[in-house]
Amino acid sequence: MKNHRNTPAPLFERIRDVFKHGFTIDWVTASFISITHVICLIATPVAYVYAPEGFWKIMLGWTLIHALVGSLSTTVYSHRLVSHGAAKYVSWPVHIVFGFIGQVMAMQGSVRRWAAMHVIHHGVDRSGKHELDPYSATWFKSTWRNFVWSHMLTYFFHHPDTAAREKAYAVKNSAPLVWQDKLYLPLLVILNFLLPLVLGYFLTDSVVGALCLMVASIGGFILAQHNTWTVNSVTHMWGVTKGAFSSAKNNYIWMGPLGEGNHHADHHDFARDYRNGFGWSGWLLDPTRYVILMLRGLGLVKGLQRATKRQEAEIIARRELYYAQVKTQPTRWETWEARLETLKAEWLEATHQWEAFKAKRMTLKSMSLPKFELQEKLDVLKAEMEVARRAMKARKQAFFDGIHEMLVMPCQTSAQV
Structure with a gap:
């Protein structure tokens, strides 16, 4: 089996080295x-101390709701629905609520720009050109530099223009995205600053209350x-x-950030899936998925994309084979490789057969009989499906x-000897 995942060599020694490669500071951002x-x-802390009596509860609620709306708009809309096309149809109400309001509140x-950058980020998994990844966590030799860059510092810079960037931006050209892009700045000012100022003044009849809600x-x-x-x-x-295999390493079981952190390696291995992970834990810890399913239930999105059972099995098997190859001696791997590939092929074929029966059942139910x-x-098909x-x-x-x-067997044999 070929080794498809190599850790890319660092591009830079220090963060300031990026200036030599066409990066300039984005002073506005x-x-x-x-x-x-x-x-x-x-x-x-100052606002909470000097806020009008009892107003701290409204301030805290506003912060949490703002963060939740902004975060979910990013994960549900900008990430899964727009960047990865997790649904074949997205209605205008979804574009307005999550795009023109929620994503603006996410700041x-x-x-359009967010999705284009994210498409490039995922494209690195196929091309291996990690120098194109706008928020790469592999550019520097030291861990702390990679963290600071990928987490925040990347947004402080104008990145050099590339053909990949121009292509990704041009592809995201649907009417809702183009209009949201044009209206982004005025909406930003209105929703994030003017709205809380006006509402804070209305609720407290004071400038202090207005400033507190803006904070x-x-x-x-x-x-967010x-x-x-x-x-x-x-x-x-x-x-x-x-x-x-991908640039993502994280498949932790945790609740943050709103599901995108859970099974992130699964997401990178099959990005257009409306889910973020395979298996029961992927279902259990993916709040963004619940919102998408709710939107589908309301008829606001249609045609959700997801990996088939066979595609999931292929991804899992590929990981296991790679891990096994790394963990065993080359000579032993050469002895076992063909057998393991055969076992993998048999598993995938059995999975394909089961899915074929499942599709046949759906077709049968749609027939006028x-x-x-x-x-x-x-009943006959049910018995065949159970066998499959x-x-x-x-x-x-x-x-x-x-x-x-x-x-394991070689280790056990060695221990017995």
Whole structure:
């Protein structure tokens, strides 16, 4: 088996080296991020101390709701629905609520720009050209530089123009994205600053109350920003997925950030899936998925994309084979490789057969047949599906038994000797 995952060599020794390669400081963005973070750190405790009596509850609620709306708009809309096309149809109400309102409150640039950068980020998994990744966690030799760059510092710079960047931006050219891009700045000012100022003054009849709610709003979009940035940094630097092939290393079981951090390696291996991970834990810890399913239930999105059972099995098997290859001696791997590839192929074929029966059942149910005849055919098919399911389970177990035997048996033999 070919080794498809090599850790790329660092491009730079120090962060300042990027200036030699066409990077320039984006003074507007860098100043905005810096100033708002300083305001948040200094003004927040002051605002809570001097806020009108009892107003701190409204301030806290505003911050949390702002952060939740901004974060979910990024994960549901900009990330899964727009960047990866997780649904074939997205209605205008979704574009308006999540794009023209929610993503603006997330304060992470227009949806069109966000999606274009994210498409390039995923393209690195196919091309291996990690120098194109706008928030790469592999550019520097030291861990702390990679973290600081991928988490936040990358947004302080104008990146050199590339053909990949221009192409990604040009592709995201649907009417909702183009209009949101044009209206982003005025909407940003209205939703993040004017709205809390006016509402704060209305609720407290004081300038102090207005300023306090605006500070709460700043705290909200800063939380939403770090929700996204944590995915860019943490999930690409630390993780537990054995044999993951993509740039993502993280398949932790945790609740943050709103599901994107869970099974992130699964997401990179099959990005257009509306889910963020495979298996029960992927379902359990993916709040963004629940929102997408709710939108589908309301008819606001249609045609959700997802990996088939066979595609999931292929990804898992590929990881296991890679991990086994790394962990065993080359000579032993050469002896076992053909057998393991055969076991993998048998598992995938059994999975394909089970899915074929599943598709046949759906087709059968859609046919106009007499009730008795339909039930008779379904009963026969049910029995065939059960046989196929057992075969799929047995082939999967045989594959993992083969991996286990290759890795463990030599160790046991050596220990006995």
